[in-house]
Amino acid sequence: MAAAAKNRSVFAIVVSIIVVVAVVAVGIVVYLMNRQASEPATAPAAGVVNQETGAIEVGDGDQTVTEYIDFMCPICNPAHDAYNDTLSELITDGTITLQIHPMGMLDNQSQGTEYSSRSANAAYCVAEDNGDAFFPFMDLLFKNQPAEGTTGLDDDELVKYAEQAGAEGAASCITDGTYRDFVAEQLDAMPIMPGMQGRATPTMLVNDEFVSPQGGFDAQADIVANLD
Known part of the structure; x- marks a missing residue:
């Protein structure tokens, strides 16, 4: 017992x-x-990425043009076409700093491949590897933009365009999704344009003031006219 x-x-x-x-x-x-x-998620360790805002910055002008884009967004493509030459000129002559925020907003429009987040991650990878390659990379992604609702570009294609733009060391960062968490944080921090019920791309600000294009995209009316 x-x-x-x-x-x-x-x-x-x-x-x-x-x-x-x-x-x-x-x-x-x-x-x-x-x-x-x-x-907080790890931010890209690159001089062209603003550590406070998360923007990829091109140029060093005193005035700013800020764009929130999604590489799957069908409206962002004509906006890029309409603004690209003027933005390039304003960057080259030292007028503006272009601030690009690549968003992962349309992940649900790529048949489960989350192309928006993958391409945004790739943009940060390129910016980290070679800041001078970012603007050409952005241009390549829009020139080869997949249709909304498709699977989007795969990682190998993103690596190909990164290398074509001049970022030859970005491959592992792209395929590993190194900055996917950072991309998600940036979406949460994206501002909502006044009058809109939710976030939308493209969203643009000139010198921190929202710009609402009227009747299409016009670089002179939307950008140049709003510079100081």
Whole structure:
């Protein structure tokens, strides 16, 4: 009787210890998950990426043109075509700093491949590898833009265009999705244009003031006229 009672007591103690250890282990896992979720994502370590805003910056002018784009967005393509030459001139003559925010907004429009986030990640990878390659890379993605609702470009194609633009060391960053978490954070921080019910691309600001194109995209009316 005494031996049986002793064995039951030892068993109860062992079970209690196991339960305590399990609870502590679960607590540690929950703590680490919460900590990881609350910590900011790693930003690209590149001089052309603004560490405060997340924008990829081209040029060094005192005035700013800020664009929020999605490489799957069908409206962003004609906007890029309409603005590209003027933006290039304003960058070259030192008038503006172009601030590009690549968004992962239309992931649900690429048949599960999340092309918007993958291409935005690729843009950051290119900017990190070679800042001078970013603007040509952006141009290549719009010139070869997949139709909305398709699978989009695959990672090998993104690497090909990155290398064509001059970012020869961006391949592993692109295929590993190194900055996908950072891209997700940028979407959460994207501003909403006044009068809109939600976020939309393209969204443009000139000198931090929202610009609403009227009757199509016109570089003189939308950009130049709003410069100081």
